[in-house]
Amino acid sequence: MLQLETVSKTYRNGFTALEPIDLRIEAGERVAIVGSSGCGKSTLLRLAAGLCPPSTGRVLLHGRPVIKPEPSVGFIFQEPRLMPWLTVEQNVAFGLRGPARHRHASVSSALLRVGLTAYGHYYPKQLSGGMAQRVAIARALASAPQLILLDEPFSALDAIKRAELQEHFLQLWESEQLSTLIVTHDVEEAIVLADRILVMQPHPGRITEELRLDLPLDNCREAPGFEALKKQLIQSLRPPSVGAGQTGADPVPFAVAHAIHG
Amino acid sequence: MTTLTNVVTDRAPRRRLRGRLRAFRGARALALPLLILLIWQVVQARAVVPTNLLPTPSSVLETIGTLASTGELAEHIAITSWRVLQGFLLGAVAATVLGSITGVSRTARELIDPLLQSLRSIPSLAWVPLFILWLGIYEPSKVALIAVGAFFPVYLSLTQGLLDVDRKLVEVGRMVGFNRLDLVRCILIPAALPAYVTGLRGGLGLAWMFVVAAEVMGASKGLGFLLVDGQQTGRASLILASILLFALLGKLTDGLLSLLSQRLLQWQDSHSLQAA
Structure with a gap:
């Protein structure tokens, strides 16, 4: 579905944010990218979304190159980014096209799915952080995307809400x-939300x-192997010099791990 | 969640409370001016300062009353307000057009903004001789001067408001596939609206200042003319009457504009699904 072919990003000041990367996401797949701050993971996501152009390589969606953001791709940002002058309903409808009746139906069903039907007429300032982020999720869902890109979507929330x-x-x-x-820096989040982790x-x-x-x-936090997997991921996130002993890590029962670049 | 339920259940009492508070605040705004007038009246009734230089508030009111009874006052107020309105509209419209262009397009900003900024640093009264030379001593030169005064606050606020729109919101627009026009219409304009309204109010304030300058330069009617008339005929009460009327009219029109803009912002808010 989404394909990144030797995509890299070097900024005008010569800073290489991203080395050439190949990545393929199949339909229905849930992929997480974990990395510490400043590792270029957000850049990768912005390139995939078509929000900024890659320095080399290309991004393909269904085999067609992505030059600008595609309507079939939803993006959930780190912050809710709601329009303060629009109500919850209007925010969810933001950018929707087509006849008013269809738009209305999409909005209602998206709000239903995030459990905010009762708050359609509220303004963003009246919402809590978690609710605002749910509105942002509803906005991404309303356009019925095939692919959703999420940039640390829950990082601004407390642990319980998250x-x-x-x-x-x-x-x-x-x-x-x-x-x-x-994209996340939270190892646990990656394990919970993805079936493939980079x-x-x-x-x-x-x-x-x-x-x-x-x-x-369901309840994947309680599953056997969760803690071991978490430990292993934290180990792999360490810089290579520190994590030199990672070959000795415990085997992970539920994961098939293999290094790409050593 | 608790705050939300509060909003629902406490709406009516809170609104009532807010109304009462507002009325109280309004009364507070009047307290100090009334006190000053009272002291002024009491002191000047004993003519501490010669009353031909500092008349009592009651004689100022009397002057206003006399002017009003002959119908002269209405004429002065009408002509001055008309000049302000024309100049303000002219300046604000020009500022809206230019400000939105420079706020949205970088190229236009680089081309136009430096010139406008340098024009801004010209003392506005320096335009008067030129305007009189070009447009004559009657209405057009006065309106032009007021327009210059009203232009800059509106222009500056609008440009800045557009430039300050959150990049993150603009990105949301790009993500849903907006083109440039959609971005301007659905994100930039509503986001810059509060700044624009501030600019309009500033522009109207300056329009009232510039109408005085324009009328003092040469006019046979208007509140500014009353100032000159009062000075030349040695009637301080006439000058004070004119000043008082300027204060009242300025406050009144600003209140009107602020009320209107509240409506405008409210309309933006209630603009439902079809906006998207």
């Missing part, structure tokens, strides 16, 4: 079978490891 929204998002994913690409290292940004997970969707 876990709640993650659960919520999983339910949505189950019912919609969306393809998702999520580990990124900074200076320059590159993918150093790929894991396929096979954890159950």
